[in-house]
Amino acid sequence: MGCSASEVSNSLSQNPQYTVTPLSSSSTLNQQPNSNRRPKRDYRIDTNEIIQNFLLIWLDENIDESSDDYLNSIEQLRRTINTIEIFHDTNECIDYMSQVQNEKSFLIISGALCESVVSRIHDTIQLHSIYVFCQKQEKYEEWAKNWSKVKGIFTEITSVCDAVRQSARQCDQDDIGITGVSSLNQIEPSFMYTQLLKEIILEIDFDEQKEIKDLVEQNIMMATIPTLQENNLESIYLIWLDAVVDQSQENIDAQQQIRSIINHLKTFQNIQDCEKYINQISKDDRILLIVSGQLGQEIVPRIHYNRQIFSIYVYCMNKVKNEEWAKHFPKIKGIITELNDLLNQIQLDHFKRIENKVDEPFIINISKFNNNNNNIIDKSTKELNGEFLYSQLLMDCLLRMKSNLTDKNEFINLCKKFYENNSKELNLIKEFEKNYSSNQVLWWYTRDSFIYRLLNKALRIQNIDLLFVFRFIIYDIEKQLKLYQCSSSIRVYRGQLMSIDELNQLKISIGEYISINSFLSTSLNRQQAIKFLNEYNFSHNLQKILFEIDANPYINNLKSFANISSKSFYSNEQEILFMFGSIFRLINIKQDNNGIWIIQMILSNHNNENLKILYDNIKNEYIDINNEISLLSFGNILYQMGKYDLAEKYFQRLLKDLSNNHDDISKCYYSLGVLALIKDNYDLSLNYHEKSLKLLKPNDSRLADSYHCIACIYQKKEYFKNALEYYNKALNIWYNKFGEDYYQIADCLSNMGCLNEKEENYSKALEYHQKALKIRKKLLPKDHSDFGASYNNIGNIYLYLHEYDLALENYEYSLKIKIKSLPIQHSSIATTLENIGLVYEEKKLFEKSLEYYKKAANIFRETFSSNHSNMIDIEQSIKRISSILESQILTTYF
CATH class of the missing domain: 3.90.176.10 (Toxin ADP-ribosyltransferase; Chain A, domain 1)
Incomplete structure (x- = not known):
């Protein structure tokens, strides 16, 4: 059978004990004879790998290995790269470099040798960077321009050391995807040794804040601009299908006029591309279609009843001919032969549509508080309490967040970018920028302008990035209401x-x-x-x-x-x-x-009452003493919603804005570490946690949070002794500070249960999970998602013990709680769906198993990349069960 998934507890909050509870157990069990899959656990983790597989070579004919300068330099360099080879002879050095296979090499070379040696070794694959150490920098600067691997000409050894350390660090970050996988198979002493090196690296001084800020600014630009260019931020699309739509100047001029009415215009010259595009548009958006008579006769019968098609205009030369077939399609608003008449009709219908709003899309969420139906995990349904709960919570957060002039400027710049080719809308934006005041917000909202169109769609589809910059408008509207x-x-x-x-x-x-x-x-x-x-x-x-x-x-x-x-x-x-x-x-x-x-x-x-208690419990984790919500808390809420990429984006944004000594920097690093763990970036996660630890005082209880996450990292890497050591360090702090009944202690005990499960100590694992559940029952409201994690992990133990009915009972109870308390696309729900699939696989109910695997896969795809471990596992399960079912069909027929 497959391996069930355990869930590790992760919670991000802004209480005095700020935590992202790592590893709160919910897992998927992968333990079947015919596969390597395990049930999944519910945990929360953060990790960061150590720099390894790097080699520093130092070539200098006149180096004095007994001098203090040399010894101090070696000490500095060993903080970054443990393996350092010193050469006095050029040929010996080149021979040695030619034999290096699995390590990236950094070369420090004297000025006297650089011109004769670099040309011979520059294209060596394993050679990453070259640093020239000399007395006269200007002598080699012109020469160095011809060699891309030469990273600098240095006259002081401390500068060389700094440059090597930063290059090694960057190279390590670039290789995380590779080294992270290979290092999992290394023996424990080797792992500990590389961990020691990483601790030393973190002591290196460099302008870290500047690097992070530059990176964040670049990431924000990369994340925002493609969204504006590729997506329609409004609900209305105008599509023009005509074989000559882009070939006459009259049509091209008309397109510009149309954009002043409906901003998003897309032209097509063939039916296939047009129909494909139409079918990709959400049924909650609306399409106005202009089509030629000839192509219209073919495409209209195929797309007329699509929900997103609102109006069709046949623009042709022969009105009588096209009226005959068009009369069967009520969405056709006119057969038009003159371009001016077409533009006037579109504008008239548009104004009428604005006035009556009868087909303006809006989403109704149905919350069936007494719903006992377990079959509520299909994506199409809106009957989900968790979806309802977090939708309300998100909007409450936006209203509580302070905004400033920078937010307004960001909003205006985004609008200008989106409407950059629409002169009418740009004029409105300029008017808004010059004249807007909060008491005019309803006048602006009800006007046919970018405010109304962008805000309504952003609310409907929960475009969090857009809502974030819109929050001052939302706040002003609520104030007026x-x-x-x-x-x-x-x-x-x-x-x-x-x-x-x-x-x-x-x-x-x-x-x-x-x-x-x-x-x-x-x-x-x-x-x-x-x-x-x-x-x-x-x-x-x-x-x-x-x-x-x-x-x-x-x-x-x-x-x-x-x-x-x-x-x-x-x-x-x-x-x-x-x-x-x-x-x-x-x-x-x-x-x-x-x-x-x-x-x-x-x-x-x-x-x-149950939903209200749960809502208030979650909300109160994030509201500060001024009844407001910070950007840090906003990121934490996105994390709880399972929107990991967005959460990371806002943590990075906050990190960019904070002063160097701000207390929230350690919290940002901690939260980023949790997110990196969830994404299987164990080395990056550990790096963030170690940065967070460096900023905390020795008596700060938040040390335990990062110790807990580091334990989760070790557990993920299957270094169980190290994991247990850090779990105990975290527990000792929490016990001394808060006593036995503390929610983070429950998370830690649950994760220790997952650890014992991995070591096949099932009775001990069950004991830990039940202890965690007992504490949670004392502290948390009835339908809190942590109960879903507990029952998921208890189900794992029964699955390992082949008690399939008990396993299924716990999984189904877990699923019921999660649906009440989490958004429907949350990866934790997918974890339990996957585990239910494992039970049915063990019971030989393969069609049922495949059904649950596919539901889990649909959610995982919304959250993780294709190379994430959860995606790899679930795709393998689907492939395995599909193969079994195909074999059964063949057996039946032959």
Whole structure:
């Protein structure tokens, strides 16, 4: 059978005891006779590997090995590279270098020899860098320009040592992916020796802060610009399909005019590419299609009923001919022969669409608090308490984070970059930059501008990077909604188009709570809302919906809602705006005599006590004494959501902004270490933890956090004695500081259970997991995700003991808790799905096993790279079970 996955406890918080609880156990068990897979554990880890496989060669005919300068230099260099070879003879040195195979070489050479030797050895594969040590720097500078491996001309040995150390460090970072794998198979004494070298390296002085800041700035640019260039940050796409769309100047000029109406324009000259592009666009976005008569007759029947297609315009030369086939497709808004008429029609329809908003996409999240259905792990469903919980938490965090002038400038620069070829929108951005004030935010939000379009999509798809720079706008909107909060009960209306599937999802959710991730615009005028619905001819797969919402402002803990007519760009509308994340109770759904579905809802503060306790517990970990959330806490929340790349990005951003002596630097290093561990970058993780330790005082209890993570690293590398040593160091600090009932102690005990599991001490492992569970029950709310980790790891023990029913029982209970407490795409959920697949594999229920493996793989792909250990394991499992099923089919037929 395969190996089950254990989960290591990781938690990032900003309490006085700041921690990313490493290795909180949840694992996947890989222990079957016919495979090398183990169940997965739930842990949290950080690691960093030691510089090794590096060789320093020093060639100098006149070197005095007894001098103090020489001895001091060697001492400095050995802090970085342990293997140093000294040569006085040129030929001996070259012969030696030609025999080096598995080590990267650094060469220090005297000025007297450099010109004659470098030409002979420069292209040697293992030679990484050359450093010329001489008396007259200017004598060799011109010569050195011809040799790329020459890293510098030095007149002082301390400068040579500094340059070698930095090159070795950089080279080690570049080789992490290779050395990290090979070092796992080395014997323990060798590992300890290289660990010692790494400790010495960390004592080296160099301008580390500057290097990190430069790297972060580069990474932020690399992360942001491709997003702007490749993705549409708005919800509307305009696609133009015509064999000659880019061949006439008239069409090219028209494209520029169209972009002033709809920013994202994509042109195609053939049906295949166009159809492929359409099918890649989310069904929650909207497409306006311009198509020639000839190509339209072929493509429209194939894409007309795609949910994302909203309007089609046939731009042709023969109107009568194309009207015949077009009449069967209600999304076709016109058969147009003149370019000006086409542009006018698109603009008219666009303004109408802005006014009525009936097909404006927004996501409804359904939270079935009493849902006992275990089959809720499909990506398509929104009935996930964890998803709901973290969506609410994320928005709460954004509102609590302080913003400043730099944030506004970052927002403006991002908008300018996205709209760089749209003169109309750029003029609006300039106007915003010059005139915006917080009391005008509703005027700007309701205007047809970049603010409305970018913010609504960012909220809908949870584009965290964009929401982060938008947070001052979000904050200002909430402030205005609170200021103008409705003072009496009201009933409001919203017309909306929905697919049959979307409607059916709501029909089976009557009595449940729903939340809407975007701002919700409604009207006091029922007839106006119905009028908007009736203005359109819609295809048969879309249903007309009228939301009928009752809102009472005197209920406690409601999201704000206000009549914004006096503050709106369109002051004649009776618009009531609800804050994003508003929660509603779904009361009833019925169809009236005109075929409109009436959905009755009440604005609510969900009263599920367990969810509220869990939400408050998570939120309170991150809020400071001023009721605010820092950038550090924001990164920690992203980590808890399983958004590891984003969390890393914000930790690096914070590291760039902090002063050299700021207390949060050690916390950043610690958090980055945890993330590196999760990504299997063990050496990098250890490096970060050691940096964090260097900044802490001897009596700081946070030392235990990094000791714990370092133990996890050793455990991952299967150096169990070292892991146990560091676990005990962490435990001693926590016991002395906090007593026995401390949540980090539970994490540590759980990880020690995983360690004993690896050593096949199953009874001892179970004992540790049960101790951890006992502490968690004393400290944590009922549905906390750490309970999911505990039951996952207990399931692993039963799986190893071949108690498959008990294993499955614990895994399913773990999954139930995780779904309540984590986002559905969290890798911890995938871990338990994978373990359930292992149980079914052991039970020879291969189709069921494959089903769970595939569900786990879908989540892992959203989180990890293809070469991550979790991805490699799950792909091997899918391949293994698929092969078994194929063999069974062949046996059946032959």
